[in-house]
Amino acid sequence: MKKFSQFLILGIFVIGLFSSCAKQPTQAIDTAKAAIEAASTAGANVYAADELKKLNDQMQAAMDEVNTQGKKFFKKFGPAKEMLAKVQADADALKATIPAKIEAAKNAALQAQTEARAALDEAKALLEKAPMGKGTKADIMAMKADLDGLETSYAEIQTAIDGADYFGASAKAATIKEKATVVSDQVKAAIEKVTGKK
């Protein structure tokens, strides 16, 4: 009887040891959350929104696993820890890709800005040699005013780039290029018309 009691106490001690020793991986949770936050702050929310959403979903799944194990009598946080470690690794990897994505967006904006500049310059040069005469002078004056307006808008591209709004800058530059090209086409058509008449 005495031996049985000793075994019972030992058994309860061992069970208690197994169930209480497996503690929630709070440090892994905090590290994973911090890694996601760092990726987001680095610009993932703008430049990799889909990937960031996937990371958050992974984190949710890991937390579900932590909670499931937390409610079990025999806790086993190994798989949850692995999931959290993967979240952290993925978040770190995502964060590492952000500077390249930002650089690519910036380069695209700069390229679009250069193209807009070229389109504006071409339109201005064409207007300079446009046939200013009967039937065209008023149109040319109007187009010059249009180009002045586009030139003012062009300055806003740099403001957007300086504010790191690269997508906005690209869109504005593409629009200005489009409008300047329309002016160029109109001037070219006028020149061809006059040349054709001669």
Place this chain on the structure above:
Amino acid sequence: MACHTPPVPPEVEKAKAQENDLWRAGAPIYAAAEYARYVDSLRSAREKLIRQNARLPWFRDYEEVRADYIVILAQGESLIKNVQAEKRSQSQDSSQRLLRVEERMGKIKALTLMMNEHAPVRENLARAEVAFREAQLLIRNEKYNELAPKLDTLDKHVRQAEEALSSILARYADDAQVARWRKLAQETIAESRRRGTTAVLVNKLARTLTLIKKGKEVAVYEIGLGTYGLSDKICAGDGATPEGRYRIVKKNAQSRYYKALLLDYPNEYDKRQFALAKKQGSIPARASIGGLIEIHGGGKDSLTNGCVGVENSVMDRIFPEISVGTVVTIIGSLESVDKVLAGLRISGS
């Protein structure tokens, strides 16, 4: 109690996929409150799922969990419809707003072409066109949440263009001024009828030259003016076209502008106005009153410095009809500019 481990209901995975779809569709932006409720429901269902998963396999019962997830999936279905409806509504509202702005821009642009007015109206219009195109792109990419500031910028530029235009056209919206012009035109027609003579009526805003014989309008021709043609001429070099009653003082069949009919500008009224402007300091002290205001050929789009330009073919027709002494009345408009603006039926460009 079942003897086997029950499987996790398939609705759980479906809900995960649905939540992703909702996020991609923009539910957190376009139906924020409803999406928050959906996420809450999902969270409490997940809690129940976790509780069941924490049980020993043969004690697990997913029936309640499944029932909750079925409700959530229905909630999600309704939510995605609401998101789509909200996006459709925002798209329609924005598109209609853009259409209204486009119509305003079209009218302003048409007026600038008609008036030969450029900066600052056209400049602001060009900036508005850039903002307009950017707004169109945002609508096309369903980025309605970024649209509001762009539409505000667009409105600002269109308003600035309209204000610049209004300052030019202020006299043309002054009913008393328009009434004076109308009276002047009526007197010219009445005199032509009474004396059986030919007269010319130039309407600057309508850009027309009307030939009148014995009080009847016999022909209407299009004309062109200078950059500041809608203003009343005060002094030399202002590019404005004078308003008032004049007479032809010389016919020139060998003009550098094809053929020309010289007016007796400045008349006595012009001289008084010029002296007054000088006295008030509204023109430079060294300014001269100017002269050599003609109706001439060279094209109605040749941008004069205050003269009235017509096509050479028109000059050929009116030149023989007009003699030295013919009355030429130049008015701003027969109608208030409000009516003119309302009457415009001009498309975008």
